[in-house]
Amino acid sequence: MKVLWFAWLRTRVGTATEEVALPEGVDTVAKLLDWLATRSPGHAQALSQRAVVRVAVNQSYATADQPVHAGDEVAIFPPVTGG
Amino acid sequence: MKVLWFAWLRTRVGTATEEVALPEGVDTVAKLLDWLATRSPGHAQALSQRAVVRVAVNQSYATADQPVHAGDEVAIFPPVTGG
Amino acid sequence: MAIRVQREDFDVGTELARLTEKRTDIGALTSFVGLVRDFGTPGGGGMTLEHYPGMTEKELVAVEREALGRWELSATLIIHRYGRLEPGERIVLCAAASPHRAAAFEACHFLIDWLKTRAPFWKLEDTAQGQKWVEARAEDETAAKRWRTGP
Amino acid sequence: MAIRVQREDFDVGTELARLTEKRTDIGALTSFVGLVRDFGTPGGGGMTLEHYPGMTEKELVAVEREALGRWELSATLIIHRYGRLEPGERIVLCAAASPHRAAAFEACHFLIDWLKTRAPFWKLEDTAQGQKWVEARAEDETAAKRWRTGP
Numbered sequence: 001m002k003v004l005w006f007a008w009l010r011t012r013v014g015t016a017t018e019e020v021a022l023p024e025g026v027d028t029v030a031k032l033l034d035w036l037a038t039r040s041p042g043h044a045q046a047l048s049q050r051a052v053v054r055v056a057v058n059q060s061y062a063t064a065d066q067p068v069h070a071g072d073e074v075a076i077f078p079p080v081t082g083g
Numbered sequence: 084m085k086v087l088w089f090a091w092l093r094t095r096v097g098t099a100t101e102e103v104a105l106p107e108g109v110d111t112v113a114k115l116l117d118w119l120a121t122r123s124p125g126h127a128q129a130l131s132q133r134a135v136v137r138v139a140v141n142q143s144y145a146t147a148d149q150p151v152h153a154g155d156e157v158a159i160f161p162p163v164t165g166g
Numbered sequence: 167m168a169i170r171v172q173r174e175d176f177d178v179g180t181e182l183a184r185l186t187e188k189r190t191d192i193g194a195l196t197s198f199v200g201l202v203r204d205f206g207t208p209g210g211g212g213m214t215l216e217h218y219p220g221m222t223e224k225e226l227v228a229v230e231r232e233a234l235g236r237w238e239l240s241a242t243l244i245i246h247r248y249g250r251l252e253p254g255e256r257i258v259l260c261a262a263a264s265p266h267r268a269a270a271f272e273a274c275h276f277l278i279d280w281l282k283t284r285a286p287f288w289k290l291e292d293t294a295q296g297q298k299w300v301e302a303r304a305e306d307e308t309a310a311k312r313w314r315t316g317p
Numbered sequence: 318m319a320i321r322v323q324r325e326d327f328d329v330g331t332e333l334a335r336l337t338e339k340r341t342d343i344g345a346l347t348s349f350v351g352l353v354r355d356f357g358t359p360g361g362g363g364m365t366l367e368h369y370p371g372m373t374e375k376e377l378v379a380v381e382r383e384a385l386g387r388w389e390l391s392a393t394l395i396i397h398r399y400g401r402l403e404p405g406e407r408i409v410l411c412a413a414a415s416p417h418r419a420a421a422f423e424a425c426h427f428l429i430d431w432l433k434t435r436a437p438f439w440k441l442e443d444t445a446q447g448q449k450w451v452e453a454r455a456e457d458e459t460a461a462k463r464w465r466t467g468p
Contacts (some may be wrong), residue, residue, distance in 0.1 A: 004369070005371060006367060006437065006439060007367060007439035007450050008450040011450075031365050052453075053462070056369070056372055056437070058379075059369075059372035059375050060375070060382075061435075062373075073365065075369055075372065075437070076440065077369070077437060077439070078450070078453070079434075079453030080339050080433070080434065080435065080436060080437050080438055080439060081433075081438065081439050081440045081450075081451040081452070081453055081454075082366065082368070082397060082409070082432065082433060082437075082438025082439070082440070083351055083397075083407070083409050083429055083432055083433035083436070083438070083457075086308060086314065087267070088217060088220070089218060089286065089288060090288035090290070090299050091299040094237070094299075133222025135302075137268065139218070139221055139286070139304075142218075142220050142224050143221075143224070144223035144284075147228055158204070158221065158286070160218070160286060160288070161282065161288065161299070162283075162301075162302030162303070163282070163283065163285060163286050163287055163288060163302065164288050164289045164300040164302055164303075165215065165246060165257075165282060165285050165286075165289070166200055166216070166246075166258055166259070166278055166281055166283035166285070166287070166306075177330055178327055178329070178330050178333050178334070179329050179330015179331060179333070179334075180331050182330070182350070183329070183330075186350075186352060186405070188407060190353070190354060190405040190407075191354060191355065192350065192352050192354070193351065193352055193353075193354045194350070194351060194352070195349070195351075195352065196348070196349050196425075197347070197348050197349075197350075198346070198347050198348075198418065198421070198422070199333070199337075199345070199346040199347075200344065200345060200346075200418065201337060201343050201344055201345070201346065202341070202342035202344075203341060203342060203343070203344045204342065211341075213434040218406070219383035229405060247381075253341035254339070254340060255338070255343040256341075263352060267349065267351070267429060268460065269427065270349070271349070271422070271425075272425050274347075274422075278418060281452050288456060309419065310438035316368070
């Protein structure tokens with residue numbers, strides 16, 4: 001699975017893109033975030049405030065209970081500030 | 084007094100501008116319209132539906148009871164349709 | 167803070183660029199362009215816009231002043247044409263610049279709604295039955311009423 | 318019916334003219350330009366706009382489609398820049414053309430309100446304390462909510 005980080009989440013995690021191999025049982029957005037938070041202190045810090053974390057699966061906004069699969073592109077970012 | 088007519092009121096009256104000498108007692112917008120209506124059948128027809136007649140005295144919208152004076156520029160026209 | 171009444175067309179890009187040029191306090195610029203629509207008249211349609219020189223400028227200035235009093239605006243512009251206009255031609259440009267986008271939108275909408283019921287212009291349209299004076303529309307009056315304040 | 322995401326500036330006049338060119342069914346064209354404001358940062362301010370290539374375009378297309386479904390529109394346009402932007406520079410252009418002015422205004426306002434809470438852009442602003450990620454504003458969420466339909 002390809003995981004993309006943007007804005008200050010990217011800064012905290014320390015990387016813009018990572019390839020991860022999903023462990024068994026990590027099959028929803030919520031479980032993915034829980035698991036990603038265990039990968040490093042930076043990940044943990046980035047994901048500590050879930051209320052300001054947005055997730056897109058395959059470039060569409062996703063809810064916490066949405067399924068994720070090995071081949072997905074998952075992007076994690078703060079609320080958007082364009083326009 | 085200079086009286087200006089616009090749009091279809093001008094067409095009915097048959098002139099865009101006329102100089103009129105105010106008779107005694109014609110001292111408000113309403114009285115002016117009453118008096119102007121007596122000047123020709125065209126004037127009478129133009130002023131027959133007062134609800135669709137707008138008046139400006141010295142280039143500002145005026146109400147029926149507003150005073151008028153000999154030196155004023157009075158414009159009479161239908162509701163505006165610009166923009 | 168500018169109004170213009172003119173026979174000639176205007177360049178929207180140039181006019182809008184001038185409003186924000188060399189300024190860094192403007193976050194939002196909303197503009198409205200009104201154009202002549204073709205209602206399928208044989209021969210092409212089009213219209214002639216009559217106006218009341220002098221009063222037109224006075225009313226447009228008053229409309230602009232009213233907007234400046236109601237919203238936090240950095241710049242405003244109204245350009246209104248008169249004379250012969252063919253389908254597809256621009257009639258009017260209203261623009262409002264503000265630090266904030268809600269103010270820019272509301273003020274621009276106000277400018278066009280308000281001028282439509284106040285500025286002394288009259289449209290004489292070409293129709294299949296010949297030239298016809300356009301009648302004022304109740305919905306324009308309703309749109310303008312929305313901005314009325316006080317009792 | 319066009320969206321563009323680009324690093325370069327755009328010419329507002331050219332873009333708007335293109336929307337109405339050779340058409341006689343458009344009576345109203347409303348546009349919005351968002352610009353970089355200077356908040357008095359020593360050194361001049363400015364910002365860098367990060368975005369999510371691919372998803373950005375998808376979201377802008379979705380915003381545009383939503384507008385086309387809600388209002389009677391003849392044409393729409395969204396152009397959004399990314400990368401380094403100095404104070405006074407244009408960030409975004411939204412435009413909506415319609416036979417009717419209320420539709421043009423509402424749709425244009427919708428386009429910018431909706432994209433502000435949906436399109437994946439993030440502003441990194443220069444401040445006196447160094448670069449800082451702009452936080453999402455509650456009022457942008459409120460503005461977008463206004464357009465929400467259904468229960």
